[in-house]
Amino acid sequence: MADWISETPAFAALDAESRAALSTLEVVDLPRGAVLFRPGDAVAGFVVVLSGRIEVYLSGANGRELMLYAVEPGQSCVQTTLGLLGTADYAGEAITARPTRLVMIPRALFLRLMDLSPGFRALVFAAFAERMDGMIRLMERVSFQSVECRLAAWLCAQAEHGRVQATHQEIASRIGSAREVVSRRLDAFARRGWVRTERGAVVICDPAALKKLALAEG
Incomplete structure (x- = not known):
């Protein structure tokens, strides 16, 4: 059995x-910023993330980006699963957010294991169901919660020692908004004394106020 399987x-x-069939696959190491697929690419195989993080983005005609989901060890990519089970090409773009180790299960092997291995099939569908639930929750937040609430909640969730290392564009992509909107909201938070903005970072000055806003209805 290959080390990655164990x-x-x-x-x-x-x-x-199934383990014997998978044991021949090669482990690939990718640096931060590597592009795994772009809109219009055909789905070549099923990615198994061993370590690191892949972020999947959807871009609009106006240039805005929305981070649909991240793929970390034990998680799956919805677009990849849909493309392998059907004929759809990728609609989004996947980029490694940090150095990532992964294994690519080729389409032919993936489909064979889906047919012949109940355990593999259950694994794929369980991961797919979990990911779909997360995407539905994202749609609920974007549709029904205000930008202020989403921004406050995201800052609270991402803060480490009172600091969030992210640009305004990165924040906008993750909460489903525009960079200009995020910048205006952060300026408003700063005037209230809740945050302090720095180049490429946001410092949390009043976490209690942000948490209260995060829990408010949109």
Whole structure:
């Protein structure tokens, strides 16, 4: 059995035949900022993230970006699963957010395991269901919660030692807004004494106020 399988509990629990088929696959190391796919690309295989993080973005005609979801160890990519089970090409763009180790299961092997291995099939559908639930929650937040609430909640969730390392554009992509809107809201937060903005970062000055806003209805 390949080391990557033994280090991945969900795959280590598969039947011997499936593990043998997967053990021949090569582990790939990618640097931060590597592009895995772009809109219009055909789906070549199923990505298994061993370490690191991949972020999937959707871009609008106006240039705005929305981060749909991130793929970390144990998680799956919705667009990849849909493309492998159907014929759809990628609609978004996937970029490594930090150095990432992964294995690519080729389309032919993925489909064969889906047909022959109940354990592999259950693993794929369970990860797909979890990811779809997360996307529905994202749509609910973007549709029904105000930008201020989403921004406050995101800052609270991402803060480390009272600091969030992110540009205004990165924040906008993650909360489903525009950079200009995020900049105006952060300026308003700063005037209230809740945050302090620095180049590429936001310092949290009043976490209690942000948490209260985050819990407010949009």
